[in-house]
Amino acid sequence: MECSTRQEGKFMIVTLAGEVDLHYSPEARKQILAQLNDKNHVLVDLSGVEYIDSSGIASLVEGFQLARSKQLEFGLVGVSEAARQVLELARLDKVFQIKATIAEFIDH
Amino acid sequence: MSTSLALESIKPSDLPAPPQAALEMLRACSNEDTDNRTLAGFAESDPVLTAEILRVVNTPLFGIGKEVTSVRGAITLLGSRALRNIILCLMVREAAQNHTRENFDITLFWEDSLRRAVAASILARACKLDKDDAFTAAIMQDFGLLVLFYLNPDTEVSYSELRQMNPQARRDKEMLLFGLGHDELISVMAQNWCLPNELAEPLTTHHQIESSSSTMAKILYCVDWVDAVFNVANINQTIQQCRELLDQLLDIDEDQLQEIFVALPEKVAQAAHAMGLRIKQQSDFEQLMRQANSMLAKENISYQELTWKLEKTIAERDQLSAELNREIEIAQQVQRKLMPEARDASFPIHGLNLPARTISGDFYDVVELQNGNIWFTIGDVSGKGINAGITMAKTVSLFHCLAKHTQDPATLIRMLNNEICESTTRGIFVSMVLGIYNPADKTVQLVNAGHLPVIIDDLNKGIITYPSSDQPIGILANTDYQAYPPISLQKGTLYLYSDGVTESRMEDGEMLRQAGLIELIDRHRDIPVHERLEVMVDEILTETSLHDDLTLLLLEP
Known part of the structure; x- marks a missing residue:
């Protein structure tokens, strides 16, 4: 898994790529939570995700819950087909704010 | 330098x-x-x-x-x-x-020279050579070193440091310091001193014993090692080397060498007196050996201590590991106890849970109500390990308890969600299906909260799936969940399963997926329901090893 962060507008973009599984999701979780604890609005870019398991989804859920408690924005962007299937199957598309591009979040 | x-x-x-x-x-x-x-x-x-x-x-x-x-x-x-x-x-x-310099302690030099001389005379006698020649040659043996120090007054290493090395290392160091060995220098001096050949030859060749045929040269080389025993830090190793050398070069056995060591201090003192030289009181060999043995004992003790500590640590680790395994085993037993026991063939619901790890994140449960209705559920906690196991235990317990107070799936899942939301950490959530079966009219009412699609194999309508209509529980409190309208199972069987089933890898490496499961259902439709469950699980497991918790539940009126 690759994990990187960058700023765009008011958002910190955390980009996850490759396989986000039990082995790598702790790193994803660490990056997401660190940004939120620094009081940043966070978008997680999932465009490069080839596989995501429930531990990876749990990292996103934890990010969602923390953002909510801190009244910060949290969204998913560029969700890959592999990630989309998992999110839709569990109806997590009802939980997360999901948009195709970062611009859509910024313009919102 | x-x-x-x-x-x-x-x-x-x-x-x-x-x-x-x-x-x-x-x-x-x-x-x-x-x-x-x-x-x-x-x-x-x-x-x-x-x-x-x-x-x-x-x-x-x-x-x-x-x-x-x-x-x-x-x-x-x-x-x-x-x-x-x-x-x-x-x-x-x-x-x-x-001809001495500040960094050349002449007392130590005489001590070494006399020790070599005495040892050489004893060895010469044992080898049937002239003992006085041997004594004299050994007295002259390291004279070249004194001269080298004299010619190089600024030598950075002192004689007292040099003598603590074993003879081979000391000779190498000499070459490094002076570019010349004491044995080479003595060849120049031999002429000046009118040295007879029987002395000059062994003095110049005692460091090339491999090519020298002179027994006297071998004696001189050996007495270097004998002397070293009294000077080096690693006495035991040097004694061992000394034994080997004397045995190989002079055929002197261990007992003879021991006698030499024991005789040396007194004879050295005698020789010093004869030559009018002052040297320090010589430690006797027994005292030296006592020191060496106590060093060896100390090393042995610390080695034994280390071994003992290591053994103790391993034993502690094994004990902790055994304790942990016992704890995990207990947790596993508790989990098993939380899931219903197998029922006889007449009971409509049959389930099976196989944990891939010792602690399962999957669960299923059945609760019979007094009015004859039966609650059932299947679920999967996100993530693995103890965290997932504890959440699983809590969810099952809550289900088992709360199911007795309502007959409405949407109400029950809402209650469960609010309870789980209060206690989960690290983004853990639970995908689950729960439903209530009415044996009287053979209908089920169910809600799918983020779980895999429910499959109903209906003899008239074929396969019908009921995908998740709502999100898993444990994410957001006060969420509204919608139950599916009542579903008739007059001619149908309901299948609930975890992703351990659909993500099982088949022989070709591909996952079973929902399509594979449906094909499996199709093939085993005619087997009685309580047997069908085991046949299906067996078939999945013959093709794959268990990578994930595997749970399957069948409801057939």
Whole structure:
């Protein structure tokens, strides 16, 4: 898994790529939570995700819950087909704010 | 680092030389034609030398028994060769006193030289060689080193440091410091000192014993190691090397070497007295061995301690691991207890849970109500391990308890969601299906909260799936969940399963997926329901090993 962060507008973009599984999701979780604890609005870019398991989804859920408690924005962007299937199957598309591009979040 | 010396650049005048009278005597001693009277005449022309010769001869070292009062008498008793050797030793002593430097501790040098000399004379006797020649050669053996220090006053390493090395390392260090070994220097001095060949040859070759046929050279090499035993830090190792060398080169066994070690201190003191040299009180060999053994014991103790600590740590680790395994086993038993026991064939619901790890994140449960309705559920906690196991236990317990107070799936899942949301951490959520079966009209009402699609195999309508309509529980409190309208199971069977089933890898490496499960259902439709469950699980497991928790639940009226 690759994990990187960058700023765009008011958002910190955390980009996850490759396989986000039990082995790598702790790193994803660490990056997401660190940004939120620094009081940043966070978008997680999932465009490069080839596989995501429930531990990876749990990292996103934890990010969602923390953002909510801190009244910060949290969204998913560029969700890959592999990630989309998992999110839709569990109806997590009802939980997360999901948009195709970062611009859509910024313009919102 | 001192400037290294080239052998050819050293002039005889740079080197210590004996006084003229002594030199003439040495020449005369080496000449077989010289008679005792002439020889005595040479010696007596130098009163100081005469006095010294007589003093040496009358010491217990020679053990003559009666006092010798003239050089002539000494020659008569000992022979000209012995006289030559006495003169040589005295000359070395004089030259050494006049050619020392600050970093060359002459007392230590004599201590080493005398120890080598005494050991050499004992070894020479054992090898049937002239013991006095051996004594003299050994006295001269390291004289070259003294000269090297003298010619290089700024040498950064002192003699006392150098002598703590074993002979081989010390010789290598000499080459590094001086560009020249003491044995090479002695070859230049041999001429100056009119050294007879029986001394010059072993002195120049005692560090090339592989190519030397001289037993005397081998003796000189061996006594270097004997002396080293008294100087180096690693006594035990040096003694061992010493034993091997003496055995290989001189055929001297361990007991003989032991005798030499034991005899050395007293004989060295005797020789020092004979040569008029002052050396420190010699430690006896037993004392040295006691030190060495206590060092060895200390090392052994610390090694044993280390081994003991390691064994203890391993035992503690094993004990902790065993305790942890016991705890996990208990957790597993508790989990198993939380899931319903197998029912007889007449019961409509049959389930199976196989944990891939010891603690499962999957669960299923059945609760029979007093009115005959039956609650059932299947679920999967996100993530793995103890965290997932605890959440699973809580969810099942809550389900089991709360199911007795309602008959509405949407209400029950809402209650469960609010309870789980209060306690989960780290984003853990639970995907689950729960439903209530009415045996009277053979209908089910169910809600799918983020779980895999429910499959109903209906004999009339075929396969119908009921995908998740809502999100998993544990994410957001106060979420509304929608139940599916009542579903008739008059001619149908309901299948609930975890992703351990659909993500099982088949022989071709592909996942079973929902399509594979439906195909499996299709093939085993005619088997009685309680047997069908096991047949299906067996088939999945014959094709794959268990990678994920696997749970399957069937409801057939």
